[in-house]
Amino acid sequence: MGSEEKQNMAQSGSLTSDALEVDDVLANTEEWSPVETKLVVWSFAIAIIALIVGLIVVPTSVLH
Amino acid sequence: MEIELSIHHDGRNWVATDGDISIAAVTLDKLDRMVENELKSRGRLKSGIQTRVRMSFDIYTIPQWIRQYSQHYFNRVVVFEG
């Protein structure tokens, strides 16, 4: 990008949601893959561990 | 060895540039391969030497009203074997 163009971009940005091809944001859904299952399960697992540790450690939790 | 490129998206393509080269591709995968070929053809990749190409996102791609919330999209590194 040239410097003059950048000055313009500083005001607005070169992309706007009105001026874009947005089809593939909502379409072309991929098949669910096992990696996603892992990601979701691990996230929930971390939440449960953090919940248990938090409830024990945080002095104002309902356990205290 | 390290090469710095700037990367942005023009609405259709990812564009990697450093003033000297400017390469556009629909996917990052294709972009990487085209960058690799371009750098090779210009002799900027030395054989037997690993080259890290660092692509820093040009945040001016993002509209100004959004930039106040978050100022960083991504920086990526692609390693090419010479």
Place this chain on the structure above:
Amino acid sequence: MTTQDRKWYSGMLLQEDWWAVWLGVGFFLLGLLSIAGVDVLGWITYPRKWVFSLPAGATAKKIVTWQHAFYPLGGKYSLTAKGFYKSLGPIGGILLTYVVFTITTSIGAYFMRWDLKKYIAGWSIIFFLTYLTWFVGHHAFFSASVIDLRKSHFPPMFTMSLGGGASFILALIVGLSIGNFFKPLAKFLSTAAKPEWFIKTAIVFLGVKVGYLPIKAAATSQKLGHAVAGLTFDLFVAGAAATIVAYMVFWPGVYLIARKLFKLPRATAAVLGSGISICGVSAAVATGGAVRAKPVVSIMVSSLVVVWAVIELLVLPSFFTHVWPGTADPLVAGSAMGMSVKTDGADAAAGELLDEFMRTKVETETNGQVVWPAGVITTSAVMTKVWIDMFIGLWAFILAMVWVYKIDKRQGERVPFSEVWHRFPKFVIGYFLAWFIYLGIFFGPGHAGAADGMALLKSAKVGAVHVEKGMRKLFFMLTFMSLGIITDFTKLKQAQFGKMVWVYFVSLFFFIIPVAMLVAYLFHHGMVIPTLATAG
């Protein structure tokens, strides 16, 4: 000048985030000078509740006549220049406030390469409109509580009892009217309507407030000072735990809803997962980058986030005050607010509104026997948000590794660790710095509120009040106004968003808000705000 984050210090002069630090810390440091007897910030001009004329028998105590509706704070709090600041009067004070903030924010606008003429014109309109709204919103009919009326010896009359919340709501309504019915004006003002910049600056000022709370409480009793200092730490610890738990439930939950129920593509689901979960626009951008989505995905999600965030801001403070948990668990409400309202601006604004509503309600319910210090509930709402702002950088880094190394594997691609720093919200540095320095003053030379430290604490109070009360409230008002200006509700009707609008609606009201309330309850239920009225 570069537009990319290549070095750790990139963007220090180019980004709103950093400019919130420079402005916030700059004024905080100037405020600290009051310890040395130099009060340079007493010009900041603040509103009072007012009426056109006092009824017979009333005294101008909590409620004054309209000519005195504004006053430079130094005229009341300064120890060294009270006469000077008083002599400025309301008009002089407002003009000086305008001049100082026009100059300082314009310096930021200049370095951020904004159109300076457009910025100053827009800023001037927003500034004076904000003060006008502040004036109207402080009319006793909107703002005065039964207690205020009694203290000023007013005869019983009906008022809306909204406290300072009336002005915030009014600022939002004025802003939304401009944003939705006067769109050319909204477009003209957009260069200066920067809710996120204003709120990040206000959050640095809030850091002064959090550090100053124990100092203020110590004026009632040393024990109370300790209790308040302990409470702020409890909020800090509970906020961290609640944030991690909530986010790690929110993100996969919304991801599942988006992927399984609404059949959205992976990258869109991931960005929505972060955007709807907690952090709003900043998370949508961070996650979009992390999963290497085309920027359009983040831009579209962001456009939705800001509209939904304002809807939450309109609904949740009243809901939490009057339906559940009410004044029985104000910090559960504050923390739940922080976890459910997207964007720092809307969250801090909602927290501040909740603070006003809850304090007025408890004071009225208990007939003035319980008086909570201002800002504790706001702090609880902002604390969870600050944690999540920091956590999203780490989460985006983890997502980037999962995406780049497992899901969308690309030959030779690496994720640099420096990403964590580039996504780190810099304004929280100012927030913690201000908090810990005032806390250090309280426990150090202030001798934790003991008699021999009180003289120093009294002088520290002067600078702190100008920043945490005057400047913080002004920047909150500016946030409400500019949030309204940039919010266009017709966006929700635009066909291109399609089912994303519905993913957002279902996730927010049937998943995010209930889970946030539950998690906030689990970690904050044991917290009690000490009362200023009955202690000592």
